[in-house]
Amino acid sequence: MNRYPLWKNILIGLVLFFGLIYTLPNFFGEVPAVQVSSGKATLKLDAASLSGSIEQALRDAQIPSTGLFVDANSIRVRVADTDTQLRAKDAIEKRLNPDPRDPTYVVALNLLSASPNWLTAIHALPMYLGLDLRGGVHFLLEVDMPGAVTKRLDATAGDLRTLLRDKNVRHAGITREGNSVQLRFRDAGQRDAARSAIQGSTADLQLADRDDAADDLKLVATLSQAAQKNIRDFAIKQNISTLHNRINELGVAEPVIQQQGLDRIVVQLPGVQDVAKAKDILGRTATLEVRLVDETPGALDAALAGNVPFGTELYKERGGAPVLVKNQVVLTGDRLTDAQPGFDGQSHEAAVHLTLDAAGSRIFRDVTRENIGKRMAILLIEKGKGEVVTAPVIRSEIGGGRVQISGRMTTTEATDVALLLRAGSLAAPMEIIEERTVGPSLGADNIAKGFHSTLWGFVAIATFMCIYYALFGFISVIALAANLLLLVALLSLLQATLTLPGIAAMALTLGMAIDANVLINERIREELRNGVSPQAAIHAGYERAFDTILDSNITTLIAGIALLVFGSGPVRGFAVVHCLGILTSMFSAILVSRMLVNLIYGRRRKLDSLAIGQVWKPGN
């Protein structure tokens, strides 16, 4: 009665075998590597040709590599030690970026798993270590969604103006007020014409009439729910991709940039210790806007005196000179597809060359045609405060979407501005609402402490079980080890992030997992105490304990799932391991230990006693 069919043994064996294989990569540690990623938002990494030239560069410099790995955003080369790593970085850098002032690729130092290539090939990868275990910075950023909506409304006001002019509808002014755009008309006929023109061109706006006076007719346009949702989705996506570009520019290895909730973004930069620098990278929460300069005579003086004319704002230029800028936004940074530093063809001054997308070029052509001789300001808005980067005079109509900004700029400034523009602007401002930094020594400490506490706990339990339950205790310990193996394998397979609370959960899960084996062993002893034959006792022990194990594990799982659903950060790290641990412990405590018991005792016809420690009977 205590025999498993062959297929069941093989199945359990296979599961353990795969567990072992997928656990393996965690033991190899990490070796130095060089990571190559795209240095420009516009440049896609061409893996095939690039890996060829990287290999060629390494061959020329006679640097041995131990593997080349390609993923979606980067190519990584593994080398033997840190000295070779530096030499390899230089060699690759020289080959890929012939012009160091304008790097095409980011070549950064990195760490890669040292596990053999065949393991990597079957996607047996080590667990991802959380920041608390390897050090680095963590930021939680909140996107200013009302800001994104307001910005869209400003742009909408501009679009409506263009639209009405194209359709020859006369209006008496278009302004954004709060969360709506108000269009004024002198007569109802024009208003109706405007309404049908707007409805024909966009479905994003909801229109309502409002009559303040007989000659003051208004059309109030508000964004529909769907449009607002689109704006929010776009804002967060655009911000994430902008952050990607910015961090990419700085060559941080394996950054994590994820959306969390509706309006939050998590950024983790492993290995970065300098918080100020990290904030500098992210903190350039700049949005780019192109607006026209208000050059009405006397307006600037009035503004300086504290009387800013309606519809304009006062900003300072980089040099400190005040500039009065109109509220209406001509273009925003998301119309920009590329920005490069360079030189003006005629004056040989430093300049920034911009490339706009199709819609952007059309708007830009219209605006420049109508405003020749006037000044146009390029504003960089950081944390609600704007600065005019440059305010050149429009000399001619600019078509084709290629724009050059020049004048009063050094080469470095041009490079900076280009970098800022190229990395993309944010669709909405962001604010850091949570920040964590973990030093590398603390990370290493945490790993060591977590590992030691698990190890010593395991040793204590194993010793006790072997003494108390003899052979059955030993089997339980093997089952427990199998549990740990499967848990680590599962976490590696899922590429879960291991954190310190995760290690704690692993330890706790092991402590709780032994419960199932204790239940079984106690039950077998009890059956023996009642005078049942050894074979029947094993059978009854496992059968009867099963219901109890199921019930108690499901209640624990309920708690685990609740933690998973509502937890965040450390709680979630704990919950993931806890839940998976409960599942693997059911498998190992019931199936693995039963298989071992079956293999040892199952074939014996005559069985006098079980090595399960002393079974004391009340009668004796």
Next chain:
Amino acid sequence: MEFFRIKKDIPFMRHALTFNIISLITFVLAVFFLTTRGLHLSVEFTGGTLIEVTYTEAPQLEPIRNALATAGYPDAQVQNFGSARDVLIRLPNRDDLDTNGISGRTMATLQSVGGPAPELRRVEFVGPQVGKELASDGAMALLLVIFGIVVYLALRFEWRFAVSAIIANLHDVVIILGFFAFFQWEFSLPVLAAVLAVLGYSVNESVVVFDRVRETFKKKRNLTTPHILDHAITSTISRTIITHGCTQMMVLAMLLFGGETLHYFAMALTIGICFGIYSSVLVASPLVMWLGVSREQFMKPKKEKEEAVV
């Protein structure tokens, strides 16, 4: 080896009232400390900034406090953490100060104090909104766990078991919180995780006993309810103690080797395990008895034959 040589069922239920009075007193004390002292919530819940630095030799705390006060943080808490060389600084959230630069400015202030140079170990800055959300998420998780467990036990056993198990285990949770309030230990997110894990773990205990109660009800027809409970508890007591012992060994290893970060996590678990064993045996079972559990509830009603007898 064999620890438990129990000849007769131990009459746990005879002392049920005494145990429950003890429980009630501990519970009331815990609630008292929770209301009067409150929990010492970590920066994760309250929002604010927490900076952990380590020095090569023990620094004087007073100059650090003064320097921070002059730098615009008069309400900064500076204390030793773990060893005399590690210093923990807490700064509450303030509207008038720019939150983004806090860690950088604090480190600059610390460096200006003089003496040994500080090494930054950890910085946590949490905005007030995030803290509030964490607290409400934590409360939701607690409610979900309670609800889930009650429903599961009610389906699997009977409502009396569900109710008494959850009362017994909430009693554990409140007592853990009471300890944290009394000693003013820091209540952080990992501690919350530990408390919820204890809830699952402690119910686990009750389930094992209840499972045996159900089995005994079915098997032994001539015993009274208190006797059945005594029998069920006695026959599982060896397992209960060994399991708890093993889990406790693991948690103790965490308490000893886990360092500061896991300290209070392990502490919450230790208290939870000690009270879990007590409450599942000596609180949950008497409650089931007083709620009027009986054998009939486990007997499947015999189906009446519905065909007419011809």
